[in-house]
Amino acid sequence: MNLVSFFFEGLIMAAGGAGKVHDGLTFWQRIQPPEDISEHGHLIEWLFNYTTILNIFFFALVCAGLFGFSYLYSAKRHSKPYYTYGNKKSHIMVATAIGLSVFLAIDMNITRMSNNDYTGVFINWPDEDKEEVYRVQVMAQQWAWHFRYPGKDGVFNTEDDVVYLNDLRVPAGKKVVIQMISKDVIHSLYLPNARRKVDAIPGRITRIWFKLNKPGKYDIACAEMCGTYHYRMQAKLTVYEDADMNAWMAEAQEKAIQENDPENLERYWGWTWQKTTRKEVSMN
Amino acid sequence: MAFYEQHIHPKPTTFISKYIFSYDHKVIGKQFLWYGILGLGLGGIMALMIRWALAFPGEAFPLIGQFMFPETGGVIPPDTYAMLFTMHGTIMIFYAITPILIGAFGNFCIPLMIGCRDMAFPLMNMLSFWLAVLSAVLLVGSLFTPLGAAAGGWTAYPTLSTLIGSPGVGQTLWAVAIFVLGISSTMGAINYITTVITLRAPGMGYFDMPLTIWGLWLTAILNAIFLPVLGAGGLLLVFDRVFGTQFFLAGAAATSGTGDPVLFQHVFWIFGHPEVYILILPAWGIVSDILSFFSRKPAFGAKATALSMTSITILSTLVYGHHMYTTQMSPLLTQTFMTLTMTISIPSAIFFANWLGTIWKGSIKFDTPMLFSLGVVFVFGLGGLTGLYLGTVTTDLYLHDTYFVVGHFHYTMAASVLFGSFAAIYFWMPKMFGKMLNETWGKIHFWLTMLGLNGVFFGMLFVGYAGMHRRLYDPFVYDFLQKLVPINTFITWSAILMGLSQIIFVVNFVYVVFWGKEETDPNPWKVGTLEWTIPSPAPHYNFDQIPVVKCGPHELGNPNLTTDRDFQYQTEELVEA
Amino acid sequence: MERTAILHSDSAEGKRLVSSIAMIVVLVSFSMLFASLFLGYSYFRITSPVWPPMGMDKVELFYPTLSTFAIVLSSMTFMIFRAKYFGGGDVKKTLPWLLGTIALGLGFMYTQFSLWADLKSKGFYASSGVFQSLVYSFTWIHAAHIVIALLALAYLIPVTMKKECTITEENKVNNVGKFWHFLDVIWLLMYFIIFVI
Numbered sequence A: 001m002n003l004v005s006f007f008f009e010g011l012i013m014a015a016g017g018a019g020k021v022h023d024g025l026t027f028w029q030r031i032q033p034p035e036d037i038s039e040h041g042h043l044i045e046w047l048f049n050y051t052t053i054l055n056i057f058f059f060a061l062v063c064a065g066l067f068g069f070s071y072l073y074s075a076k077r078h079s080k081p082y083y084t085y086g087n088k089k090s091h092i093m094v095a096t097a098i099g100l101s102v103f104l105a106i107d108m109n110i111t112r113m114s115n116n117d118y119t120g121v122f123i124n125w126p127d128e129d130k131e132e133v134y135r136v137q138v139m140a141q142q143w144a145w146h147f148r149y150p151g152k153d154g155v156f157n158t159e160d161d162v163v164y165l166n167d168l169r170v171p172a173g174k175k176v177v178i179q180m181i182s183k184d185v186i187h188s189l190y191l192p193n194a195r196r197k198v199d200a201i202p203g204r205i206t207r208i209w210f211k212l213n214k215p216g217k218y219d220i221a222c223a224e225m226c227g228t229y230h231y232r233m234q235a236k237l238t239v240y241e242d243a244d245m246n247a248w249m250a251e252a253q254e255k256a257i258q259e260n261d262p263e264n265l266e267r268y269w270g271w272t273w274q275k276t277t278r279k280e281v282s283m284n
Numbered sequence B: 001m002a003f004y005e006q007h008i009h010p011k012p013t014t015f016i017s018k019y020i021f022s023y024d025h026k027v028i029g030k031q032f033l034w035y036g037i038l039g040l041g042l043g044g045i046m047a048l049m050i051r052w053a054l055a056f057p058g059e060a061f062p063l064i065g066q067f068m069f070p071e072t073g074g075v076i077p078p079d080t081y082a083m084l085f086t087m088h089g090t091i092m093i094f095y096a097i098t099p100i101l102i103g104a105f106g107n108f109c110i111p112l113m114i115g116c117r118d119m120a121f122p123l124m125n126m127l128s129f130w131l132a133v134l135s136a137v138l139l140v141g142s143l144f145t146p147l148g149a150a151a152g153g154w155t156a157y158p159t160l161s162t163l164i165g166s167p168g169v170g171q172t173l174w175a176v177a178i179f180v181l182g183i184s185s186t187m188g189a190i191n192y193i194t195t196v197i198t199l200r201a202p203g204m205g206y207f208d209m210p211l212t213i214w215g216l217w218l219t220a221i222l223n224a225i226f227l228p229v230l231g232a233g234g235l236l237l238v239f240d241r242v243f244g245t246q247f248f249l250a251g252a253a254a255t256s257g258t259g260d261p262v263l264f265q266h267v268f269w270i271f272g273h274p275e276v277y278i279l280i281l282p283a284w285g286i287v288s289d290i291l292s293f294f295s296r297k298p299a300f301g302a303k304a305t306a307l308s309m310t311s312i313t314i315l316s317t318l319v320y321g322h323h324m325y326t327t328q329m330s331p332l333l334t335q336t337f338m339t340l341t342m343t344i345s346i347p348s349a350i351f352f353a354n355w356l357g358t359i360w361k362g363s364i365k366f367d368t369p370m371l372f373s374l375g376v377v378f379v380f381g382l383g384g385l386t387g388l389y390l391g392t393v394t395t396d397l398y399l400h401d402t403y404f405v406v407g408h409f410h411y412t413m414a415a416s417v418l419f420g421s422f423a424a425i426y427f428w429m430p431k432m433f434g435k436m437l438n439e440t441w442g443k444i445h446f447w448l449t450m451l452g453l454n455g456v457f458f459g460m461l462f463v464g465y466a467g468m469h470r471r472l473y474d475p476f477v478y479d480f481l482q483k484l485v486p487i488n489t490f491i492t493w494s495a496i497l498m499g500l501s502q503i504i505f506v507v508n509f510v511y512v513v514f515w516g517k518e519e520t521d522p523n524p525w526k527v528g529t530l531e532w533t534i535p536s537p538a539p540h541y542n543f544d545q546i547p548v549v550k551c552g553p554h555e556l557g558n559p560n561l562t563t564d565r566d567f568q569y570q571t572e573e574l575v576e577a
Numbered sequence C: 001m002e003r004t005a006i007l008h009s010d011s012a013e014g015k016r017l018v019s020s021i022a023m024i025v026v027l028v029s030f031s032m033l034f035a036s037l038f039l040g041y042s043y044f045r046i047t048s049p050v051w052p053p054m055g056m057d058k059v060e061l062f063y064p065t066l067s068t069f070a071i072v073l074s075s076m077t078f079m080i081f082r083a084k085y086f087g088g089g090d091v092k093k094t095l096p097w098l099l100g101t102i103a104l105g106l107g108f109m110y111t112q113f114s115l116w117a118d119l120k121s122k123g124f125y126a127s128s129g130v131f132q133s134l135v136y137s138f139t140w141i142h143a144a145h146i147v148i149a150l151l152a153l154a155y156l157i158p159v160t161m162k163k164e165c166t167i168t169e170e171n172k173v174n175n176v177g178k179f180w181h182f183l184d185v186i187w188l189l190m191y192f193i194i195f196v197i
């Protein structure tokens, strides 16, 4: 591991990045994904690493064959080739064995795990009849994110809604459900620190839920090409302890009631919340 | 089996009929080759500009920057960056790799290797090339329109690619160009399919065809079936842009919101996924053959390889949904596509095993074509295995639209397919031009490219896993990507290395074609497929006697041989103990 | 496997097979084009709660039905033409049927144009919604193919005038015919799927 790391650092220095490398990170630290602040992000990382190990094993096999044979059977070392069509029973069995072992050892394996995480967590929507969730509506637009909170009345798309631009604030340790649309082109809400992304598409509502544990300030990005300034379509994610959350929200709600002008129809891009109930949950 | 014998018409005399509007599959093949190499150069230079913008944001692009972007003092502006990667993707896929592998070697190899005098429909063949030229003109022309070329990515997702996202004729021209190219390739496909079915030399059964032909044939089938799907999508997109129809407009954007942008994604990927196999199937075939030729022994499990390719062809039509996980399809669809995607690696692994089996106990000669073929085994291993991370839905939710994807498909296309093309060029050069490319420079070209390529594409995998997403003009506006500056610089230097090493190739190629010395030996590689039974460069109408096939394409290293040769021509009765 | 050398002595037989195989591939490609359009149609139809969407009413069947008659008839006249042509009937007997086919084809185009004009007069524009978009785009694309097919039919006139009928003429007549019948079938599908139901 360190050896690899060392090797690449050497290369990178040599590559003239040297001027910018003074943040003193090792190569290994550089290629780590951003810190995981979510309850379930580790599932994704785990599966990734698991796949990596299996892949390394099989790729090692390929390399062993590739380089080993190239060395052993080069014309000068091995002048008389072994004349075979590879249709002996043993040959066929080996080939099929490899095929199947790749399929069973890697594919079905990771598919099963991924499927469990998928159904068990990522589309296992919290049941809003049973538990209280933190709800946010998002409208993506070239090139900005609008975030809408229900406000005091707890109902979306009313004049007391709290609406912020490029600034999402959520509580730690509580399930967050986000519903989103897009005003113009397709965008993709990308939370690197939660290992998640979902497209925001004009004309339909897409949803995502997650649970964040680590208070702090993080990046939100747009992952789907959406025009010239796609690269600048960023927002900030703030994760609060409960106390700070309530404080901020109370203040924001007050502000909203004072400052929102109900006449301004521009403000009403929200929609009535699409509740996820047990029925739907079991459907997935 | 040959359904009829093609007549030998007199040689064309005028320059025009010889080199411009030629019906001869060999000439058309060469035309496509030049076309493709130019495309490679264009796309490659664009790639280098992309890399420059990523490594040195806000620094003027060297040499040509000043002339191209005077208003910014040579710095690549953001909108231009979008055009660059859109055009880079489009050109590399449709105007570089497709013409080289399918256009050039499809045309050149099929009649020669199945032993007929020309394609079944020479006229259609010529039209197909000139339509491709027309399409290229449309595409390049779009660069010079007022608002510039298409900038919505090669996938051209609406609503970005409709008037809402990209006004101006650039995007329309893009769609039209792709449509025209689609027609051209479909014509080619019809030709290939028919030729392979009907004009194989007498005695040549399907499993006596070289695997190259298998690859090209399956590719042609996929082309004939799925290019029209892309055509339909493109048409509807053009209608939306020009006639104001509503297919892909929705929500706040549409006057009456019943269109749906996601429909385009379905249509595009129904074509798009088969397309990636369209690109790689010929490469697989070529590699399987070359590995056998240069290990001087029959291709290991050739039948199994052919059948694996066939089953991949079939499977490839059922997995396209894995490009759309983040659009939140119904869970059932998502799970189905995930599972189907995974099954593709069975056949893949099988012919990996066969490739290794081929070189196993061979007597390997490391000429340049062989080097490139071995290179394909290496890089496609990486490319294929990285596909698995993307196939599982949960990891894809994180990796989708990051550079991990970019790394994956560069390993599969820009590495495997590109190497396949190079292997083909080095291998058939003597038959095409009657001259050999310089071996030493060929080997240098291989090693430098290999070095640069892994630097670029493995680097992409790293930054991708670190969270850097695609199509970013300046990734470093994000705090969490700051730490990737040095790696991106490293990738860029590797890309420059790779780019420069292509110049070696181009110079070698151009020099040999025009000034190289004739290769006297009609069969320099000592292999037995039909094209090597005739003089090189292949004469007018290839075979004055239609050959009769008596054995398979990979008859090398047969111990029972009494001749001084260690291989048999396909026209010879198989020697058995 | 069997390695008997087969090289068709009579190359006419071979050429016939080749051209029919190629024609199959061609038709597969074209059907994929239309199949994708139908896919789009069903996609919208399934996802929208009511059809046609948002209380817009169906297209009147008058012109589409006329078109249907025209094109079905034209297919029949073509069959007669083909029978007579291969029956070796002289030009005076065969050509009228070909011309009849072409005339009916033109008639089809005429009904299409009147359909579009009629729709426009009713304020039914391609840009007013996805249903309209579907109706127009389908008819446009199909009509474009009809135009090409009509040119091909016209091209058959000199072919039929020729004295002898070699394999080349035979193939030309057969393939143009197949294409024409194919477009006929596509129209029938469209007629039922977008206009009737």
Ligand code: HEA
Residues within 6 Å of the ligand: A058, A059, A061, A062, A098, A102, B155, B276, B277, B279, B280, B322, B323, B341, B342, B344, B345, B348, B349, B352, B353, B356, B380, B381, B383, B384, B385, B387, B388, B390, B391, B392, B396, B399, B400, B401, B405, B408, B409, B412, B413, B417
């Ligand atoms: C030639 C091109 C090519 C090829 C061959 C492949 C092959 C595969 N691809 Fe790739 N892919 C692309 C080109 C290609 N891809 C492109 C262009 C895109 C992006 C388009 C865009 O968005 O712009 C893409 C994107 C893409 C995605 C979407 C990612 C995303 O956008 O989120 C996915 C997801 O499943 C995927 C999966 C796969 C899989 C599972 C394979 C499988 O076929 C791989 C099968 C091979 C193996 C599994 C390896 C072989 C087996 C072994 C080495 C085992 C060991 C053997 C022994 C021990 C002997 N690809």
Ligand code: HEA
Residues within 6 Å of the ligand: B037, B038, B040, B041, B042, B043, B044, B045, B047, B048, B050, B051, B085, B086, B088, B089, B090, B092, B093, B097, B152, B153, B154, B155, B406, B410, B413, B414, B415, B417, B418, B456, B470, B471, B472, B473, B495, B498, B499, B500, B502, B503, B506
């Ligand atoms: C076969 C296809 C192919 C090939 C060969 C390549 C080759 C390369 N690609 Fe490309 N790439 C794509 C297909 C391909 N790419 C696609 C489909 C996309 C997605 C586009 C999108 O997002 O929409 C993409 C996107 C893409 C990106 C992401 C852009 C972004 O998302 O912001 C990057 C970034 O580094 C990149 C880099 C490179 C590099 C460094 C090479 C190097 O391999 C290039 C090396 C150079 C050459 C191979 C030729 C150089 C030749 C000369 C200099 C000599 C000149 C010769 C003559 C004039 C005759 N590519």
Ligand code: CUA
Residues within 6 Å of the ligand: A141, A142, A143, A186, A187, A188, A222, A223, A224, A225, A226, A227, A230, A231, A233
């Ligand atoms: Cu919004 Cu990218």
Ligand SMILES: [Cu+2]
Residues within 6 Å of the ligand: B272, B273, B276, B319, B320, B322, B323
């Ligand atoms: Cu795919």
